[in-house]
Amino acid sequence: MPDGRIDALTALEQTEARERLIAAISEMGERCRKLLALKLEGKSFAEMQAIVGASSINTIYTWDFRCRQELMDRLRNRERSARETDR
Amino acid sequence: MTQGEVRKLLGGYATNALSAEERRILFQAALEDQELFNALENEDALRELLADPVSREQVRRELARPIEAKRSGFRFRRWVLAVALPAAGAVILIAVMDRANAPRLIAPPVQIASRQLGPQAKERVEAKSLDRLPPAAPVAAPRLAAPPASAPAAGFGSTRATAARLRLGGATRIPDTIRQQFASGFDLNAPLYQGPLVRYSLVRSGPAGDRISVQVTSAMAGYLALYEVDAAGNLKRIYPASDPASPVAAGLTVEIPDSPIKMAATSQRLRLVVVPANSPAVVDRLGGSAVNKEAPLFQAPATPLVVDIPLAPN
Numbered sequence: 001m002p003d004g005r006i007d008a009l010t011a012l013e014q015t016e017a018r019e020r021l022i023a024a025i026s027e028m029g030e031r032c033r034k035l036l037a038l039k040l041e042g043k044s045f046a047e048m049q050a051i052v053g054a055s056s057i058n059t060i061y062t063w064d065f066r067c068r069q070e071l072m073d074r075l076r077n078r079e080r081s082a083r084e085t086d087r
Numbered sequence: 088m089t090q091g092e093v094r095k096l097l098g099g100y101a102t103n104a105l106s107a108e109e110r111r112i113l114f115q116a117a118l119e120d121q122e123l124f125n126a127l128e129n130e131d132a133l134r135e136l137l138a139d140p141v142s143r144e145q146v147r148r149e150l151a152r153p154i155e156a157k158r159s160g161f162r163f164r165r166w167v168l169a170v171a172l173p174a175a176g177a178v179i180l181i182a183v184m185d186r187a188n189a190p191r192l193i194a195p196p197v198q199i200a201s202r203q204l205g206p207q208a209k210e211r212v213e214a215k216s217l218d219r220l221p222p223a224a225p226v227a228a229p230r231l232a233a234p235p236a237s238a239p240a241a242g243f244g245s246t247r248a249t250a251a252r253l254r255l256g257g258a259t260r261i262p263d264t265i266r267q268q269f270a271s272g273f274d275l276n277a278p279l280y281q282g283p284l285v286r287y288s289l290v291r292s293g294p295a296g297d298r299i300s301v302q303v304t305s306a307m308a309g310y311l312a313l314y315e316v317d318a319a320g321n322l323k324r325i326y327p328a329s330d331p332a333s334p335v336a337a338g339l340t341v342e343i344p345d346s347p348i349k350m351a352a353t354s355q356r357l358r359l360v361v362v363p364a365n366s367p368a369v370v371d372r373l374g375g376s377a378v379n380k381e382a383p384l385f386q387a388p389a390t391p392l393v394v395d396i397p398l399a400p401n
Contacts, residue, residue: 021133021142036146040137040146044104045095068130072133
C-alpha cells in the first residue's frame with residue numbers, strides 16, 4: 001500500500017476516533033467532565049481534591065477510575081456501533 | 088503497589104500527567120500483573136488521542152461547553168426528532184424507491200500490495216505449518232498489517248479487519264508496554280513455542296536462493312518482530328526496521344521483511360516473536376482474534392510466543 005494511502009487512512013481513523021471521543025465526553029456527567037478538564041490542565045490529584053472539595057484523595061481516585069471506565073465503555077460502544085454500521 | 092497507587096498512576100497515564108519515574112513504576116508493575124497490563128493497553132488508545140494537540144483542543148472546547156447549552160441543544164433535538172426527522176425520512180424513502188432499479192455502483196477492489204519475482208528467480212518454500220493447516224494466501228508485509236480486500240486467510244476465518252477497523256487509536260501505534268517488552272529483549276534460551284497459534288513458511292528467492300523472507304500467520308492479533316540469530320547467539324532485529332515490533336492482525340498471513348534479505352554466512356536461524364494483544368479494545372483494533380471462545384488455546388496472552396526458524400543450507 002502506498003504511504004500516501006496509509007497516511008490518508010490513518011488520518012481518517014484519527015478523525016473518527018476524535019469524533020467518537022468528543023461524542024463520548026459530551027455524554028458524560030458534570031463530575032467526570034470536571035475531573036477530565038482538571039487533568040488536562042495538568043492538575044495533580046491533590047489539587048483536584050481541593051478544587052472539587054472531596055473529603056479524601058481516595059475519593060478522587062475512585063471518581064477518576066469510574067469516570068475513565070465510563071469513558072472507555074462509551075468509546076467501545078461507539079466503536080462497535082460504527083463497525084456494525086459498516087457491515 | 089497498592090490498589091490506590093495503581094489507580095493513581097493509571098489515572099495520570101492517559102493525560103500524560105506521570106513523571107518518568109512514575110511511568111517506569113507503572114510499566115514495571117504492568118509486566119508483573121496481567122490485569123494491570125490489560126488496563127494499561129486500554130488506556131493507551133485514549134492517551135494517544137489526548138496526546139494529539141488537535142484532539143486535546145477539541146476535548147477542551149467540549150469540556151468548556153456548559154451542560155446547560157447541551158440541554159437547550161436537546162430541546163432543539165426533540166423538535167428535530169418530532170418534525171424534521173420524519174420529513175427527512177419520507178424524502179429518503181422516496182429517493183430510495185426511485186433508485187431501486189438504478190444500476191448499483193460497486194467500488195473496485197483496492198490493491199493492498201503485490202510482489203513479483205524476476206524470471207530467473209529461484210524460489211523454494213520450506214513450509215513448516217506448525218498446525219498442519221494449509222498455508223494462507225500471503226500479502227506483502229505492510230507497515231499496517233492490512234488484509235486484502237477479499238478472501239479471508241485459510242484456516243483462521245475472517246481477516247476482515249485491521250486498517251479500516253483500527254478505530255480507537257492510530258493504526259500503526261505500538262503501546263508503550265509492548266514497546267518496552269520488545270525493547271527489553273527476549274531470553275535467548277526462552278522456551279520455544281510449537282503450538283498452532285503461529286505458522287510460518289521460510290521463502291527463499293533470488294538466483295542463488297540466498298534471499299530470504301518469512302510468511303507468518305498468527306492466530307491472534309498482536310505484535311511481532313523477526314530477528315536474525317548468529318552463531319554466537321546474538322540477536323539482530325530484521326523486521327520491522329524502525330519500530331521494535333509491528334502490529335499483526337489475527338489470521339492474516341504477512342510476508343516479512345518487506346523485501347527478501349540476504350542472510351549473513353554466520354546466521355544460524357531466525358527468531359520470530361509474537362506478543363498477543365490481550366485487551367479486548369486492542370484486539371478489536373487489530374481486527375479481532377481468530378482464537379475462538381470454545382478453544383481458549385492461549386492462557387497467558389501477554390507471554391511472548393518465541394518460534395525459531397532454522398536456516399538449513401539452500
